[in-house]
Amino acid sequence: MLTPLITAALLYVLGAASASAFRIPVLAAALFLFASFAATLVSFRFRRSLLTVFLALDVVFAGACLQSLAANPVSADHVRKLASPWGMELTGTILQEPDYNKGRYYFLLGAEETRDSLSVNTAGHRAEGLVRVTCPSSARSGVPLLYGRRISVSGLLKEPPAPVKPGAFDYRRYLSNKKIFAVITARKIEDLGRGKENFFLSIAARCRRAIRKSITGTLKGDEAALLRGVMLGDRVGLSQELKEMFIATGLAHTLVVSGLHVGLVASIFFLFFHKLLRLPRKIVSFITMPFTVLYCLMTGANAPVVRATVITLVVLMGYVLEREPDMLNNLALAALIILVINPLSLFDASFQLSFLATLGIVYLVPFFDANFKKVLPGWFATPFAVSVSAQIGVAPLIAYYFNKISIVALVANIFVVPIMGAVLALGMLTAIFGFFSQALAKLAAALNYALLWYFAAAVKFFGSFMFASLNVPKPAPVFIAGYYAAMFAPGFKHGKWVFMGLWAALAIYVWIQVFI
Numbered sequence: 001m002l003t004p005l006i007t008a009a010l011l012y013v014l015g016a017a018s019a020s021a022f023r024i025p026v027l028a029a030a031l032f033l034f035a036s037f038a039a040t041l042v043s044f045r046f047r048r049s050l051l052t053v054f055l056a057l058d059v060v061f062a063g064a065c066l067q068s069l070a071a072n073p074v075s076a077d078h079v080r081k082l083a084s085p086w087g088m089e090l091t092g093t094i095l096q097e098p099d100y101n102k103g104r105y106y107f108l109l110g111a112e113e114t115r116d117s118l119s120v121n122t123a124g125h126r127a128e129g130l131v132r133v134t135c136p137s138s139a140r141s142g143v144p145l146l147y148g149r150r151i152s153v154s155g156l157l158k159e160p161p162a163p164v165k166p167g168a169f170d171y172r173r174y175l176s177n178k179k180i181f182a183v184i185t186a187r188k189i190e191d192l193g194r195g196k197e198n199f200f201l202s203i204a205a206r207c208r209r210a211i212r213k214s215i216t217g218t219l220k221g222d223e224a225a226l227l228r229g230v231m232l233g234d235r236v237g238l239s240q241e242l243k244e245m246f247i248a249t250g251l252a253h254t255l256v257v258s259g260l261h262v263g264l265v266a267s268i269f270f271l272f273f274h275k276l277l278r279l280p281r282k283i284v285s286f287i288t289m290p291f292t293v294l295y296c297l298m299t300g301a302n303a304p305v306v307r308a309t310v311i312t313l314v315v316l317m318g319y320v321l322e323r324e325p326d327m328l329n330n331l332a333l334a335a336l337i338i339l340v341i342n343p344l345s346l347f348d349a350s351f352q353l354s355f356l357a358t359l360g361i362v363y364l365v366p367f368f369d370a371n372f373k374k375v376l377p378g379w380f381a382t383p384f385a386v387s388v389s390a391q392i393g394v395a396p397l398i399a400y401y402f403n404k405i406s407i408v409a410l411v412a413n414i415f416v417v418p419i420m421g422a423v424l425a426l427g428m429l430t431a432i433f434g435f436f437s438q439a440l441a442k443l444a445a446a447l448n449y450a451l452l453w454y455f456a457a458a459v460k461f462f463g464s465f466m467f468a469s470l471n472v473p474k475p476a477p478v479f480i481a482g483y484y485a486a487m488f489a490p491g492f493k494h495g496k497w498v499f500m501g502l503w504a505a506l507a508i509y510v511w512i513q514v515f516i
Contacts, residue, residue, distance in 0.1 A: 008059050009332035015063025016343045020071065029068045033061040067343035070179060079111045079129040080181035083158045089115040090131065090153045090184060091124065093195030096300065097205050098135075098145045101236045105135040105145055108180070109153065130179055131157070135186040143191040147205035150195030154188040167474070177348040204297035208232060211298075214434035215427070218445035223452040226255075230420065231427045233257035233299050242456065245463030247402065250391065250409025251416055257299040258354055259308030264421045266292045266312045268428065285316040292316075303338050303345045304354035310334035311358075327362045331355065349401045353394050356484075360393020361386055363488065380414070387413040392487070396480045399472050406469045412462040416455060423451050482506070 002010075019029055040054040073080055082088075091113040098107035109131045113124040133153055135145070143151060160172040160183050175181070212234070215227050225237035235243065235255050246252045253260065269291045273284040296309040311330045318325040335355060338345050345351045368385035376384065387410050399405055406412075426448035433440035462468060475483075482502055489498040 003326070003329055003332075005329050005336075006332040007056075009335045011056055011059040012063040012336060012339060013346060015060035015065075016067035016339060016346050018060075019064035019067040020347065024064055024068050026065070026068045026072055026074060029061065029065040033058070033065045036061050063339070063343065066340065067346070070343050071176070073129065073181070075128060077126045077128050078181070079114075079127055079131055079157065080159070082114050082125070082127055083182055084116065085156075086116070087155060087187070088157050090127070090155070090157060091115075091192065092127075092131065092151070092153075094145060094147055094149050094151065095130070097147050097208050099234065099236055103137050105133075105137070105140065107133050107135070107145060109133050109151075109184075111182075112150075114157070129181060132160070132175060132180050132183045133186060134183070135189060139186045139189055141189060143189045145189075146209075148195055148197035148202055150192040152190040152192055153184055153186045155184045155186045157182055157184045159183070173347070177344045179342055179344060200294075201297055204294055207294065208298045210434070211427070211431045214431040214441055215445075217434070217438070218430055218442050219449060219452070222456050223449055226452050226455055227423065227427050227448065229255035230261070230423055231257075233302075242459065245459050245468075247404065248406060248408075248469040249412045249459055249462040250398075250406030250469075251412055251459055251462075253353075253357075254416065254420065256304070256350070257302070258304035258350075259311070259358060260417070260420065261299070261424065262292065262295060262305055262308035262312055264424050265295045265428075266316070268421065268425050270316075282320050285319040289313055289316055303348060303351035306338050307331070307334040307351075307354055307358070310337055328359075331358060331362070349397070353397055353401075356393045356397060357390045358393075360389045360391075360487075364389035364392060383414050383418065384410070387417075396475055396483045399475050400480060403471055403474060404469045405472050408462045408465060408468050412458070415458050415462075419451050419455065423448060423455065426451070 018024070036054060036057040040051065040058055043050040043054050075081075079090075090109070090111060092109040092111045095108045095110045098105040100106075111127040111129050111131050114127045115124045135153075143149075145151075159181065160175045162172050163170045175183070211231060212228065215224055215231070219227060222239065222242060225235070225239075228234040228236070229238060233256055238255075243252075246255060266288055269288045270284055273279050273287055274281060279287070292309055292312050296305050299305055311327070311334055314330045314333065315325045338351065365382075365385050368388050369382055372381035372385050390413075391406075391409055395405060426444050429444040430441050430448065433444055482505070486499050486502045489496075489502070
């Protein structure tokens, strides 16, 4: 079960988690890595028996080194070290399509240069790093806030605000997990023309704008907001009441572009080319790959989307090479790719929930599916098994991050998730038709309206129950660790004894609390 790739992923995670827990400095982590690498070379030449041990340490210290470096940028030009108590002028390039909500634009800026507003020196100071920009409509002054535009932002550059009380949402940590260490609220913005653009990101940004325009032009109200959320992960315009119902019913994942969405998009293109156009499966696999990558870039390439994209590409390549995919291996590969690019993703809730939901499905569905089919019809048993497995996989983390456990999620997902493919397919048709025929676009949108109305109605119905969700205390990390150890232990050698030992430890702990 522990293949070399899975072992490498676990060792890398161990190193990154250790560096974060013990706050290992960058220099110390680098020295450990260098020493381990030197020992590996020596053992390769003189003592092969120790080679495996030092290779494992190389991976651990690599994870520690990259995590420490990501959490503590060493460059003197990094925006984290340029924040000041007075205003400044920040020059950079817009790296993502802005979101608009309640009179404000929000976007990510790649810093290039800063200039103090109080300094008599007109020369700028080189800058690097990511900055989260908040721009009131009044400060925009007609500047086109589009991907790839180079702009100058005047305002107060500072660190993200820390939580005001224990247990509150930690916005600073949330942004730092995405390598964003500074924020600025714009008082004035100037357009400096086109900046450095990535060709593929530019295409993805244009596609995103086209889809948003087609949705806005053909649908209104909650249905339009729902389709933007399902297709693009854009929840702007969705009422606060409906958002809370999505959380209470355990359906919030449908509004966050994730593995479900990537898998559906890849399936739509695969079936279209294979079933309708009758193309060979190998050719269809090659054609589907760029569409999958484009959708990943178009929706922001967050950790769940990258994870699903990597797995999808590996599965499609397996069709080309006529090899059966190993889902656990693919999951480990996706984790390594994401964590090498940004080790701080390990501490991001979306990364953890995405991987544990997938792991729960891969690991538990065969067991539940076989047993549910003994008492339930097959068309219901399999979706129910998937829903149960995913909920078991993420339950402790949902309680930890949101202090909620959804009671109706198991049933609600069965009534909503199956229509997601049709909603996405009709949404794509609406966007494609919008390029050459508004009448056809409105026809596809009209068909989608019925599904979106049902979608919203189902969420409101399940969310209306008094006990749709329960508020629960935040579980202790040791409880979460024990939960997952008990969940996965039976799959390993002597795992059943570990499982029984954990249950015994839990029983002893409970009785101690009773006697106290």
